[in-house]
Amino acid sequence: MKNSTTIGFIGAGNMAYAIISGLINNDFSAENIKISDTNESLLSLRKKEFNLEVFTDNSELVRHCDVIVLAVKPQMLSSVCQLLKQALNSNTLIISIAAGVRVHDIDRWLGGDCAIVRTMPNTPALLNQGVTGMFANERVSSAQKELATSILNSVGQSLWVTDEVMLDAVTALSGSGPAYFFLMIESMSKAGVALGLDEKTAQLLSIQTALGASMMASVSDESPRDLRANVTSPNGTTQAAIESFQDQDFDMIVAHAMRAAFDRASQLAAELSDSD
Ligand SMILES: NC(=O)c1ccc[n+]([C@@H]2O[C@H](COP(=O)([O-])OP(=O)(O)OC[C@H]3O[C@@H](n4cnc5c(N)ncnc54)[C@H](OP(=O)(O)O)[C@@H]3O)[C@@H](O)[C@H]2O)c1
Numbered sequence: 001m002k003n004s005t006t007i008g009f010i011g012a013g014n015m016a017y018a019i020i021s022g023l024i025n026n027d028f029s030a031e032n033i034k035i036s037d038t039n040e041s042l043l044s045l046r047k048k049e050f051n052l053e054v055f056t057d058n059s060e061l062v063r064h065c066d067v068i069v070l071a072v073k074p075q076m077l078s079s080v081c082q083l084l085k086q087a088l089n090s091n092t093l094i095i096s097i098a099a100g101v102r103v104h105d106i107d108r109w110l111g112g113d114c115a116i117v118r119t120m121p122n123t124p125a126l127l128n129q130g131v132t133g134m135f136a137n138e139r140v141s142s143a144q145k146e147l148a149t150s151i152l153n154s155v156g157q158s159l160w161v162t163d164e165v166m167l168d169a170v171t172a173l174s175g176s177g178p179a180y181f182f183l184m185i186e187s188m189s190k191a192g193v194a195l196g197l198d199e200k201t202a203q204l205l206s207i208q209t210a211l212g213a214s215m216m217a218s219v220s221d222e223s224p225r226d227l228r229a230n231v232t233s234p235n236g237t238t239q240a241a242i243e244s245f246q247d248q249d250f251d252m253i254v255a256h257a258m259r260a261a262f263d264r265a266s267q268l269a270a271e272l273s274d275s276d
Contacts, residue, residue, distance in 0.1 A: 005032060005147065008065030010058050010080060011072035012037035012046045016095055018126045019069065020050055022139035022154030023130075036061040059087035062267060070096040070106070074272055079103050081109035088114065093144045095151065097121055099175065100268040103137050103164060115139040117148040120170045121155065123178050133170030135163075168269070172261035180257070185210055 007023070009016040012035045024030055031093075036055035037043050045055040055061040062068055062084055072080050077098050088094075094116045096106055103118045117140055121132040132152040136145055145160070152158040161167060185206045192202030217224050232238045 005034055005067060006065045007033050007069065007151065008061045009033070009035045009068045009069045009071050010037075010061065011070070011076075012039065012042050012054075013071065013153045014126060016069070016071040017046070017049075017123065017152065018128075018130075018155050019071075019097075020046075020052070022125075022128055023151065024050060026154045027054060028154070034064055036063055041190070047264065048096065059084060062087040062092065067093045067095060067151070069151070070094065070098055074098040074101050074268075075275065077106065077272075078109050078275060081106060085111040091115075093117065093140065093147060095119060095148055098173065100265055101272050102269050103135065107137065113139065115141070117145070118164065118167060119148070119152060119158075120167050120175050121152065122174050125155035126157055131174045132156065132158040133167055134158055134160050135167050136160070165266075168262050168265040171265040172258045175265075176261045180254075 007028075009020065014212050020033055020035070023033060030050050033050070034053045034055065035043065035046055036058045037046075038056070040056060043056065046052065047054050053064075058080060068084075068088075070077060070080065079097070088110060090113070092115070094106065094110065094114050096103075096116065096118050097120075099120065101118070103116050106116050106118070107114050112250045115137070117134055117136045119132050119134045124130045125132070130152075132155070134148060134152065136148070140148075149158055149160075161170065178188065185203070188206040188209070189202040191197070192205060193199055197205070213227075216227060220227060222230070229243070232242060
């Protein structure tokens with residue numbers, strides 16, 4: 001990414017903090033990052049943390065930037081966008097990280113004909129371990145796509161989808177996914193306690209096992225299925241547990257849960273579209 005590109009964040013909350021930290025850790029100059037928020041004490045904190053220019057007027061910020069990252073809550077997006085119309089120029093790239101708000105609605109609120117990338121990051125972005133799905137409308141150039149990739153890669157990994165509805169699938173998988181793993185950690189901890197371990201020990205064993213397994217899956221050339229087979233000796237303890245999961249149709253439980261998340265993502269997008 002060209003270090004002369006100026007990136008402005010509207011909303012100085014958790015996600016903006018994570019992405020700005022990622023950019024600065026990747027040697028992007030703080031001089032070229034600007035931020036606006038309605039919360040002045042949060043702005044002072046960000047100024048102190050990163051030594052960057054801050055604004056209380058979103059339109060003023062937009063006038064100084066090549067890229068605008070919309071980092072307010074989804075319910076705020078319609079009013080924020082509608083007040084930006086006059087300040088935008090046709091070359092500004094808009095990147096939205098707001099969950100569930102469709103590109104068509106953002107474009108409509110901004111007055112039309114904007115280059116917009118809609119993204120779906122996830123919470124581990126706060127630790128630079130996120131994964132982000134991204135979708136671009138037809139106005140976004142390949143150089144702007146590269147720029148968006150570099151920005152989101154600063155908090156983990158990213159990938160593009162070519163059909164916006166696939167962002168609902170990304171939401172159902174990686175967007176909501178951290179909570180599924182937290183649930184698994186909770187369940188394994190509770191089951192460990194039922195088997196006689198104290199709560200602290202059971203939780204530590206569950207968390208470290210999740211971390212270790214995830215790291216193995218991410219660095220190994222073998223598929224998760226092969227890794228599982230490698231640790232499942234015939235007639236052993238792991239096989240007993242896996243067979244018990246399969247008797248309860250574990251795949252189907254996960255598939256139903258993710259279908260519910262997918263359907264809810266599309267309902268929420270429709271509700272947010274009607275909210276203006
Ligand atoms: N956190 C996550 O893990 C995560 C994951 C994926 C996607 N996202 C998306 O990322 C976006 C930001 O989430 P977040 O967790 O960073 O939210 P957040 O911490 O609440 O930050 C949003 C900030 O925007 C400020 N704000 C409200 N109205 C504004 C306005 N008109 N102009 C400028 N700033 C305004 C808020 O101030 P007040 O608090 O005073 O209202 C707050 O400081 C959301 O749309 C969310 O869907 C978050």
